[in-house]
Amino acid sequence: MGREAILMTFSAKTIMIKNTNIVDAANSRIIENQNVIVDGSHIKEISGTTPGSEVFHVVDGEKSYLMPGIADLHVHLNWDGGPDPRQAVLQEGAKVAVLRAYRHALDHLKMGVTTLLDVGSMDDLAIDLASAIRRNVVFGPHLYATGRIICIIGGHGAGLGYEISGRDDALRATRTLIKRGADMIKIAATSGAYGSFGAEKLEAIQLDPEEILTITSEARKYGIKVTAHALNLEGIRNCVDNGVSIIQHGAFLDKSTARLMAQKGVFLVPTLLVYRKLAEGAPGVMPEAVSKAREVVRHHREAFLNALEAGVRIAGGTDVYSPNFGPHPRIIDEAITMGEYGMPNSEVIRAITLNASEALGTHRTRGRVEEGMEADLVLLRGNPLEDLNNLKKVERVFLDGVEIDPHTTRDPLTL
Ligand SMILES: [Zn+2]
Missing domain, CATH: 3.20.20.140 (Metal-dependent hydrolases)
Incomplete structure (x- = not known):
């Protein structure tokens, strides 16, 4: 199944990664307890409050860290x-x-x-x-x-x-x-x-x-x-x-x-x-x-x-x-x-x-967790700024807003 078809199936409405900690490597800091709204293939909104937009699917980001792909x-x-x-x-x-x-x-x-x-x-x-x-x-x-x-x-x-x-x-x-x-x-x-x-x-x-x-x-x-x-x-x-x-x-x-x-x-x-x-x-x-x-x-x-x-x-x-x-x-x-x-x-x-x-040359759309960027994201069960080994603790991956569960035995191909 092509990416467009997958997007239609899974991301036609918005996804919220709820209450997550954003890894801001450029400024060596973590921005805590944020709701990240992914609309289609892009990050639409990041805020510490409950979003106004209707959310289709919620991913619990509590105690997790969200970094760019x-x-x-x-x-x-x-x-x-x-x-x-x-x-x-x-x-x-x-x-x-x-x-x-x-x-x-x-x-x-x-x-x-x-x-x-x-x-x-x-x-x-x-x-x-x-x-x-x-x-x-x-x-x-x-x-x-x-x-x-x-x-x-x-x-x-x-x-x-x-x-x-x-x-x-x-x-x-x-x-x-x-x-x-x-x-x-x-x-x-x-x-x-x-x-x-x-x-x-x-x-x-x-x-x-x-x-x-x-x-x-x-x-x-x-x-x-x-x-x-x-x-x-x-x-x-x-x-x-x-x-x-x-x-x-x-x-x-x-x-x-x-x-x-x-x-x-x-x-x-x-x-x-x-x-x-x-x-x-x-x-x-x-x-x-x-x-x-x-x-x-x-x-x-x-x-x-x-x-x-x-x-x-x-x-x-x-x-x-x-x-x-x-x-x-x-x-x-x-x-x-x-x-x-x-x-x-x-x-x-x-x-x-x-x-x-x-x-x-793709830095205008990829490489940071910010509003307007493409939703290429990795959700980790640990802070990679504290310990790089936490990069191995992958909970979820998002590619252009398409959610991939690394623990599933199913291949993304067969979604
Ligand atoms: Zn080589």
């Missing part, structure tokens, strides 16, 4: 989180992979993740899934997708990515992905931990500055942002100097480049936990990937703190379903890790809500 800006929905996800999707093919991707999108939604940015899928299948959700073919969270990663021949992402060499190729790849419907362009500016080709050395840059500039300049014409996989410092620098809007990983970020990122408003999606998990190793996971991940982990915390100190806008993302890194809700574990690494809880909540919306 969570966003994860680094997912690979088509992967399986097993020891070698790339090999797995190549074997099963894109048709099975798109079904898995959809399954994963719904799993996220039930845990309070209402917005996802997929930054690399085979055959651009995440673009098709995003389109199917937007056109109400299937019900699912807000999904943005880059399609294939643009990388150098044999570089990070090769095999499933769009492999290029030179500026002409860079232009062709960018235009092809935009024509395909990409919401954002993903590039691999450096090697990575997980990759089976010879060129994957941690210290190596991959796309060169001219290729990066070609891609970002072309994307800008369409108002499309570029996000980059960038681990080493030279690669991060190439991105920041050449128009990239969102750095993924940023494991070797130094203080001066962090200051430059802050000045230019470039976002960082640190994905701290995925490398720690990969560094643990597991049967079937490539040993080279494990040793490279260990090297990343040795630097990542310092890089993250450099970003924090410089005032870089940090948004939440996980790299979920990459090797040895399933299942959901990894963004919650990532949030807890950001907290452990020294980020104040209110900033962590901001990173996985409003900052993520700002990075996507």
